[in-house]
Amino acid sequence: MSGLDPRHVPPTLSEALRQLADRDQRGFVFVRPDGTERFCSFRELGIEAERRAADFHARGLVKGDRLAIAVPDPDEFVLSFLGAVMGGIVPVPISPQLSFKNIESYHDTVAHIANASGAKLLLTTTSTRQFVDPIVPRAPQLRCVVTVDELGKEDHGKVDVRIDPTDLAFLQFTSGSTSRPKGVMVSHRNLAWNSESFMIHGLEKDSSFDKGVTWLPLFHDMGLIGFVVGTIFTDIPVVFLPTASFVRNPRVWLDKIHQHRGTITYAPNFAYALVAKRLKDKDVADLDLSSLRRAGCGAEPIQAKTLRDFAAKLAPAKFDPKAFLPSYGMAEATLAITFVPLSTGVRTDVIEKKSLEGGDAKPAASIEDDGAQELVNCGRPFPEHDVAIVDEAGNRLGDRQVGHIITRGPSVSAGYYQEPELTAEAFKAGPDGETWLYTGDLGYTVDGEVFICGRLKDMIIVRGRNFYPNDLEWVVSELPSVRRGNVVAFGTVVDGEEQLVIAAEAFQSDAEALKQAISQAILASFSLATHDVVIVPQGTLPRTSSGKPQRRKTRQLYLDGTLSRARSVQGKDGKPDDAGASA
Numbered sequence: 001m002s003g004l005d006p007r008h009v010p011p012t013l014s015e016a017l018r019q020l021a022d023r024d025q026r027g028f029v030f031v032r033p034d035g036t037e038r039f040c041s042f043r044e045l046g047i048e049a050e051r052r053a054a055d056f057h058a059r060g061l062v063k064g065d066r067l068a069i070a071v072p073d074p075d076e077f078v079l080s081f082l083g084a085v086m087g088g089i090v091p092v093p094i095s096p097q098l099s100f101k102n103i104e105s106y107h108d109t110v111a112h113i114a115n116a117s118g119a120k121l122l123l124t125t126t127s128t129r130q131f132v133d134p135i136v137p138r139a140p141q142l143r144c145v146v147t148v149d150e151l152g153k154e155d156h157g158k159v160d161v162r163i164d165p166t167d168l169a170f171l172q173f174t175s176g177s178t179s180r181p182k183g184v185m186v187s188h189r190n191l192a193w194n195s196e197s198f199m200i201h202g203l204e205k206d207s208s209f210d211k212g213v214t215w216l217p218l219f220h221d222m223g224l225i226g227f228v229v230g231t232i233f234t235d236i237p238v239v240f241l242p243t244a245s246f247v248r249n250p251r252v253w254l255d256k257i258h259q260h261r262g263t264i265t266y267a268p269n270f271a272y273a274l275v276a277k278r279l280k281d282k283d284v285a286d287l288d289l290s291s292l293r294r295a296g297c298g299a300e301p302i303q304a305k306t307l308r309d310f311a312a313k314l315a316p317a318k319f320d321p322k323a324f325l326p327s328y329g330m331a332e333a334t335l336a337i338t339f340v341p342l343s344t345g346v347r348t349d350v351i352e353k354k355s356l357e358g359g360d361a362k363p364a365a366s367i368e369d370d371g372a373q374e375l376v377n378c379g380r381p382f383p384e385h386d387v388a389i390v391d392e393a394g395n396r397l398g399d400r401q402v403g404h405i406i407t408r409g410p411s412v413s414a415g416y417y418q419e420p421e422l423t424a425e426a427f428k429a430g431p432d433g434e435t436w437l438y439t440g441d442l443g444y445t446v447d448g449e450v451f452i453c454g455r456l457k458d459m460i461i462v463r464g465r466n467f468y469p470n471d472l473e474w475v476v477s478e479l480p481s482v483r484r485g486n487v488v489a490f491g492t493v494v495d496g497e498e499q500l501v502i503a504a505e506a507f508q509s510d511a512e513a514l515k516q517a518i519s520q521a522i523l524a525s526f527s528l529a530t531h532d533v534v535i536v537p538q539g540t541l542p543r544t545s546s547g548k549p550q551r552r553k554t555r556q557l558y559l560d561g562t563l564s565r566a567r568s569v570q571g572k573d574g575k576p577d578d579a580g581a582s583a
Contacts, residue, residue, distance in 0.1 A: 009196045009233045011165040012188035014086050016233045017046050029239040030075035031256065038075055042232070045082060052083025054156035059146070061120060063088030063161050066171065068119035068142075069219075070110065070132055072096035074240040076148045077218050078228055080123055081170070088161035091170045092117045092183070093219035096124070097131035098244070105542075107135050109181065113173050114139035117183055117417065121146055165189040171417055172221050172331045183417035184331045194225065194334035194411040195233035197382035202327070202339040203264060203294050205234050212238035213262035215246035215253050222299050225335040226266055236264070250275045251283050254317070258287050266296035269306050270485045276309040277484070287317035295319075298327040298336075300548060301452065301470040302376040304348045321345045328378040328450055332426065332437050334411045338387060338450050340379035347377040349451055353526070356453065357465040361400045361444045373471065375451045385409030388431065389445055396431045397444075402453055405443045406436040442468070458551050460491035462498055462528060469551060472502070475525045476518050482506050486541055490555040492531070499531035503541060503554055503563065511535040511566050534558065537566045 010016040020026075020042035027041035040048070061067060067084045069091050071077040077093075084091040094113055097106045110132055114122060122145045124132050129147055136142055169188045173181040199205045212231055216223030218240075227238050239260050246253050254275070257265060297307065311321040322345040329336040340347065353373040355362035364372035381387045388396055389403040397403045408430065415423030430436035442453040454468030461467070472489035476482055486505035491498045502522065506514050515533040522530050542550040542557070557563040 008200055009192050011192055012163050012167075013082075013169055013191055013229060013232065014163045014188075016192075017042070017049060017082060017086065020232065020235060021046050023235070026235070026237050028075075028078065028237065029260070030073075030078075031239065031241045031245070033242050033245055040075065040079075042235075045079065045232075046086075048079050049082035049086045050158050051156075052080060052151055053085075053087030053089070053161075054159050055151050055154075056084060056087050056089050056121070057159045058154070058156045059121065060143070061087070061089050064090065064168070066090045066092050066117045066119040068092045068094055068110075068114055068117065068122040070094040070096045070122065070124045070128060071148060072098060072128060072242075073125060073148075074218055074242060076125065078240075080148060080151075081218075081224070081228070085163075085169060086161075087159050088163050088167065090117075090168050092119055092173065093170070093224060094122075094173070095217070095219050096128050098128065100131075103131065106131065107138075111135040111138040113181060113183070114142050116181075116419075117171050117173075123148065125149070163188065165192065172224075174331050182419055182422055185414045185417050186331075186334055187414065190334045190411055190413055191225065191229050192233065193384075193409070194336060195230040197385065197411060198226070198327075198336040198339065199230045199234040199236070201382050202336060203325075204342055205236055205264075207235040210236050210263045211260060212236055212264045213241070213253070213257045213260060214238065214265060215241035215243050216266065217243045220299075221331045221335050222266060222268075222329075226296075230335075246271070250278050254279075254287055254289065254314070257289055257292055258317075261291040263291055264294040264296075265292065266298070268299040269297060269302050270300065272297065272310040273303075273306045273484060276306065276313045279313055281316070284314060284317050287314070289314060290318035290320070292319065292323055294325055294342075295323040296325040296327055298329055298378075301454075301474075302326050302378070303474060304346050304374050304376050307346050307376075326376050326378050328452060330439060330441075332413055332439070333407055333409075334413060336382070336411075337385070337407050337439075338379040338381050340377055340449075348374045349377060349446060350374050353471070356402060356468070359402045359466065361402060361446075361451070361453075375453070377446075378450045378452060380448055380450070381407065381409070382411075385411060387445070387450060388436070389443065390431060394429075394431055399446050400444055402442055402444045404456060405439045405441045405450065405452070406430055407439060408434060408436045412437045455551075458490070460489065460498065460500060462491070462500060465528075467500070467526065467528065472500070472522060472526070475521050476502060476504055479514075479517055479521060481514050481517070483538065486538075486549065488541060488549045488551050488554045490551050490558075492555065492559065494531060500528060501532045501534065501555075501558060502530055503534040503536055503558065505538050505541055506535050506566075534563060535566045536564050540564045 023042035030038045081091045165188045171183040173183050214227040218224050322343045324345045328338045350364045350367045352362045352364045353371045387407045415427050440456050454470050458469045469489040473487040476487045477484040483505040488503045518533045519530040542553040
């Protein structure tokens with residue numbers, strides 16, 4: 001592997017921030033929940049980060065110590081994260097809790113992350129402290145909880161800490177599909193390489209006019225690395241919206257792109273679907289999105305129909321469909337693994353759905369054919385990085401053969417923090433004897449471009465036929481009474497054979513009739529009988545910190561007999577019907 005070209009990015013995040021010390025007209029805009037904005041120039045970010053670094057050291061933290069950060073406010077999170085980095089302290093982002101809903105599960109997660117990371121301090125806010133204080137007795141090495149309001153009461157000067165590219169920059173705890181997140185060890189070298197990869201080779205950033213706009217949560221890698229770290233490495237201003245503001249009103253995302261003439265944004269598939277569904281024609285009439293040249297999509301399965309619906313809805317706002325940039329990535333590879341070529345938009349592969357059951361991806365004659373399926377092209381790996389498809393024995397597979405996606409390169413992390421067994425499972429010798437990251441994802445390539453089919457461990461195998469949960473869940477989500485994106489498909493063994501179970505949150509009150517509709521939809525689309533359909537009360541499917549339904553946890557609840565079943569659920573009129581739950 002060749003070294004980083006110093007003309008592209010600095011070798012460490014701390015050095016990258018220091019190189020922006022003269023930028024007093026460029027920086028980050030933080031939009032508050034009330035719509036007001038706070039501008040922090042890159043120069044101010046550096047000054048405040050240095051101040052917080054000194055404060056953390058004054059509290060007894062030293063280089064290499066871990067600092068857990070559960071802060072909901074984007075500006076306070078960014079300043080604290082950068083402060084830790086500048087002091088050589090390892091930040092550990094944690095999803096902040098804003099209510100007492102599912103508080104016991106939250107306490108379990110925070111306690112696990114605090115203990116697994118060995119964090120000595122936990123930083124939060126005055127309003128969210130009540131949600132983290134109870135975990136202190138469960139994390140013996142945690143000295144105390146500190147709020148951002150307590151920082152900077154005294155001037156501690158600056159700390160002089162040498163930071164090397166191989167040093168640990170932060171721990172990214174994966175949201176995972178189980179209740180036991182793993183801490184991915186992300187080094188400064190990983191950050192520098194991946195930032196160069198997706199910002200320069202992927203987005204072809206132009207610091208003279210590019211500007212990011214995001215509402216993505218900053219405790220998650222797409223928001224944190226994509227819009228904080230990557231943009232500091234490459235001198236790109238960003239507008240940050242509170243995630244909750246987008247969820248309440250998706251149009252605020254587009255309003256800020258319009259207002260600030262944003263050129264780069266990114267979101268998971270569900271966000272584009274939410275905009276297409278909720279926005280009315282009158283909401284689009286006064287928007288101008290002609291400045292947006294990069295609209296990335298990743299972090300979850302990408303549906304071509306969703307992006308086409310978004311483009312159609314936003315056409316009056318001058319949105320260019322060629323701005324779409326489907327991609328593939330994961331925390332273990334820092335962030336991005338593959339990007340599509342710029343200005344190609346959404347390109348797809350139409351295959352015979354039945355062929356996937358046998359491990360092949362045979363082209364279908366037309367998307368209109370019965371049994372045809374459309375998969376989105378996620379592009380190619382970056383320079384100095386590789387992607388391969390291998391079988392169960394680790395042998396490379398050819399084009400259109402479905403197998404395990406593996407990747408290697410300088411963006412790939414060293415593994416999971418203090419988890420040698422889990423690290424050995426995922427980071428191991430590939431077909432050439434070198435170390436590769438085994439992603440756990442299934443997919444295939446066509447002329448070197450990657451198509452994702454699903455997760456290896458979530459594969460449902462019924463009588464020798466392979467089914468990908470994503471495909472089953474998408475069909476069910478399209479039913480009018482089902483809450484889109486709130487469906488989980490999983491397999492369970494019945495009388496020695498694997499069978500399909502569907503769990504879904506829904507709008508309509510007649511749960512029994514909906515169960516039949518779901519079974520019929522699966523049968524019609526896949527010639528597959530459903531063993532059981534569970535309609536659950538709204539908001540009860542377990543989710544990861546990034547909002548994805550947890551398949552394995554849902555399956556375990558089902559097997560334990562503790563998955564709630566709705567006798568009837570809330571109607572579309574918003575009035576509560578006879579909602580009940582039974583095991």
